[in-house]
Amino acid sequence: MIPELGMFALILGLLLAMAQAFFGLVGAWREDPAWMSVARPAVAGQFVFVATGFACLVHSFVVNDFSVLYVANNSNTELPLFYRVAAVWGAHEGSLLLWVTILAIWSLAVAAFSRGLPPRFASRVLGVLGLVSTGFLLFTLWTSNPFKRLIPAAADGASLNPILQDFALSIHPPMLYTGYVGFSVAFAFAVAAMLEGRLDQAWAKWTRPWTICAWIFQTIGITLGSWWAYYELGWGGWWFWDPVENASFMPWLIGTALIHSLSVTEKRGIFKSWTLLLAIFAFSLSLIGTFLVRSGVLVSVHSFATDPKRGLFILAGLLVTIGGSLGLYAWRAPKLYVPGGFELFSREFFILVNNVLLVSVAGLVLWGTLAPLFYELLGIGKISVGPPVFNLMFLVPMLPMMVFLAIGMHSAWRRGKLSVAAKPIWWLLAAGLVIALAVQRWIYGSVHLVSMVGLAFGIWIMFSSLLEPLQRWRKGQRMTAAVAGMAIAHFGVGMFAIGVSTVNTYKIEKDAAMKPGAVFSIAGYDFKFVSAHDVAGPNYEAVQALVTVTHDGKLVATLKPQKRHFAVQQTDNSHAAIAVNAGRDLFVAMGDPLGDGAWSMRIQYKPLVRYVWLGALVMAIGGAVAASDKRYRVKAPVTTAEAIAPPPKPDPAPGVA
């Protein structure tokens, strides 16, 4: 009964999403306040029904209703309650429902916080969001119904893939989707502005906090995924350039470009067309990512069960969305042009460079992700593009970008002059180089030019981002959230650069065959395999090894990696043990029994790997601080009189050139 109720709720949600789209868009086109006023309640209703549908699926998982096919495929009575709930989004159908639910939450938030916006504009935004919801609900109900019954019901379920039974990965999809879906808000704002044929600085001010919020969630989502891959997949890497990872990384790159470009549009009223284009691209890449993952055209370690019908549906949706929005762009963007100049080495210039480089990386990653498809279509052969190619494609644009970042933070709007705070900037670069050289020479024992430069630039960026806050504090000036946010986020970029440069150069990854009592040494650490014995978990049995690590004869860690066997799925899963401190990770994962009591073991030394994720988290925190700036608080609602009055003339953005 409950699953049918959920299905029915989703159908009602779909109808309300259609109403939201129709009245939102057509109402705004006819300038009919009565029609436009339907959009908000429709959003609320859509949210209630979609959330009900989601709750019904959660309920089916919690009570182990194995008469539902999706539950039978992804859950099991032995699965702990927390993972039964997380299993809701453990496979395709449920994760799509999660996607739709998050979209409904974003729509509700936009509906609630858009009362300060001009009614026609808000109505169009909600209308576009309604269209997106309609598309995804149709997709869910037509090709991926999570409530499909299994008759007769299974006695027990097939359970959740063991590698997904993990805390970080349980919250990774909701975070990532919140980011992905959040870009649909920026997209809706962009489309609404194009329909309106008017895009002013106020538009950028409304759009930017929403975009930053989406970007924060996506940053956290990607970070959690990377962290999970590191400790759960058992081979100690934190990024594989897997198609699914790329699918989340490309919208992130474009989103990062977008929040910067929006700040130019907000402050100066220029870069309008470019900003619109980025908003369209960020959302389109989210859809392309979905298409790649769900349709099975690309092989990936975590692609879902595939179905050609789904691929075709997403491809059609993709064509409509990208084609439609780019068509609208071609038609409307020329009208938006405002002349506005800026000098070389002004803030606008630096952000332009940042955008060009970020978009280049996104384009290169897209090429690398799709290359296997093209090669196969052209009949050249079946290929795979290796991580070294991606690393290079990322590194080459990023090194100059770090230089522009360290300097650009101190540039002024319009004029090509650095602020007084930037006086010591070149000394700090020198300091960064000296520190990097010293660290590589004396701590890690060898100097590698490229990674030394990366490390030096990372240190430089961290120093540079502290200059402005430091100067304000010394002079007793007020610290705005915008300045603090920028400093924190860029400090995070520096931390990330330090982590990546160091771990990728000085990591040591060894496979060893070890008998109890054997010692294996890397990087001055002696790993001793003491013993192995059987242990039992809630839904698995495991062999647990005891490994002690000593450094100069002193015990630094006792590690207990496990090789788990999940009886329900008949799968093995290696559970790594990691000793963490500020300077390095020591990583041990069990392989297979080799006979004679020996085991194969992965033994790894990962210097500064934590800074990769910490840096990303600090970036997200910076974003949150920046988005909390006072100027983004919604103003008092516009009265009806103002709403009917003709729109104010566009900002006459003053030009210099």
Added chain:
Amino acid sequence: MTPRRKRMLVVFGILSGVAASVALAVVAGRQNISFYYDPTQVALGKEPPGKGFRLGGMVVKGSVSRKPGDLTVRFVLTDFAHQVPVTYTGVLPDLFREGQGIIAHGTMGPNGEFVADEVLAKHDEKYMPPEVAASLKNKHGVKPTT
């Protein structure tokens, strides 16, 4: 030179820098792009001599062997038409087992043995790499269990 022209010049410079880096990446890509071959192609000697490539197939039941306590493992990959012996030194992925479709990256050794430096098996017990599935389907009409 007007500021505008100067600005365009710098942006142009950056773009050409990026273009150069793209070219660089493509050139580097040539070296790091590895092709896929199945055991039949290897048996016919179609694989690139001395270059790394990916070999896919099913692990023949009963073919996995190792000296007790040694990290090096030997097994045979098949596409049901031809077989290729493989040797690998290192930790195998969790889902490596006999009867499973896998992909290995490496080079052909002098004695007709494929020396793998990486072995991939997907984290899904029902999974068959698409290349392997296609190879298996082309031979003998065996339907993979995907």
